[in-house]
Amino acid sequence: xxxxxLKEAHDDGGQDPYIRELGSHGLEATLIxxxxxxxxxxxTFAEKLSHPEGYGGxxxxxxxxxxxxxxxxxxxxxxxxxxxxxxEKWNAKPxxxxxxxxxxxxxxxxxxxxxxxxxxxxxxxEWICSGEPPALPLLFPCGALKGEALPRMLxxxxxxxxxxxxxxxxxxxxxxxNLDSYYSEQGIPASITFFSPSGLTYSLGHIRExxxxxxxxxxxxxxxxxxxxxxAAQGLxxxxxxDSPTPRALAAGIRTAxxxxxx
Numbered sequence: 001x002x003x004x005x006l007k008e009a010h011d012d013g014g015q016d017p018y019i020r021e022l023g024s025h026g027l028e029a030t031l032i033x034x035x036x037x038x039x040x041x042x043x044t045f046a047e048k049l050s051h052p053e054g055y056g057g058x059x060x061x062x063x064x065x066x067x068x069x070x071x072x073x074x075x076x077x078x079x080x081x082x083x084x085x086x087x088e089k090w091n092a093k094p095x096x097x098x099x100x101x102x103x104x105x106x107x108x109x110x111x112x113x114x115x116x117x118x119x120x121x122x123x124x125x126e127w128i129c130s131g132e133p134p135a136l137p138l139l140f141p142c143g144a145l146k147g148e149a150l151p152r153m154l155x156x157x158x159x160x161x162x163x164x165x166x167x168x169x170x171x172x173x174x175x176x177x178n179l180d181s182y183y184s185e186q187g188i189p190a191s192i193t194f195f196s197p198s199g200l201t202y203s204l205g206h207i208r209e210x211x212x213x214x215x216x217x218x219x220x221x222x223x224x225x226x227x228x229x230x231x232a233a234q235g236l237x238x239x240x241x242x243d244s245p246t247p248r249a250l251a252a253g254i255r256t257a258x259x260x261x262x263x
């Protein structure tokens with residue numbers, strides 16, 4: 001069966017782990033990027049990173065936020081300062097992350113991540129709230145369309161947090177062309193997985209047009225609860241939501257959804 005994944009390509013240039021995992025279950029997966037990213041406020045972010053004494057720790061809920069750290073440290077030899085002193089100072093504080101992909105990138109910065117198994121921002125907020133509250137604010141680099149669950153939950157528990165928008169999502173310029181090509185060559189997929197509400201927004205109109213009345217045959221999957229809610233808000237049935245944002249969890253959910261009489 002053919003399944004379509006609407007997500008950006010794997011960063012290291014190798015085979016995407018979602019495609020590999022789905023293939024091991026006999027599913028022919030194709031990846032089409034629907035988002036591009038623009039980075040914002042990097043000098044301001046770099047200034048904040050240079051003062052770890054002012055913060056109680058870091059929060060990363062996406063790989064792009066971690067990438068913003070690397071980009072902000074590139075000018076003026078800041079990366080050397082990071083390696084010599086800043087990295088150690090930040091490592092003395094908790095670094096909270098969502099998901100294994102984000103944790104892997106954090107480790108490449110030389111930081112020790114915790115909370116990766118939480119799976120989504122709400123569960124990470126619960127993880128943070130279960131520990132000793134920090135006296136200083138947690139620094140939270142995020143996207144322009146960040147969810148409000150984590151900030152609200154921390155605020156309700158009196159945990160100080162300072163957010164800074166370091167990237168924004170924009171439509172990938174090749175969405176329509178790539179979807180047209182996929183549908184003309186592969187036909188209508190058995191399942192389509194959305195990896196973010198933004199990706200859903202930018203691609204759903206094209207998918208509805210290309211699928212026509214056959215859209216009712218497609219099993220729609222979401223990488224997490226926020227994306228699942230966005231799908232439901234568009235009036236689409238959510239056939240599965242991955243238990244965690246990992247290839248194994250998504251493959252298990254899609255495999256179950258594609259079984260006859262699944263719901």
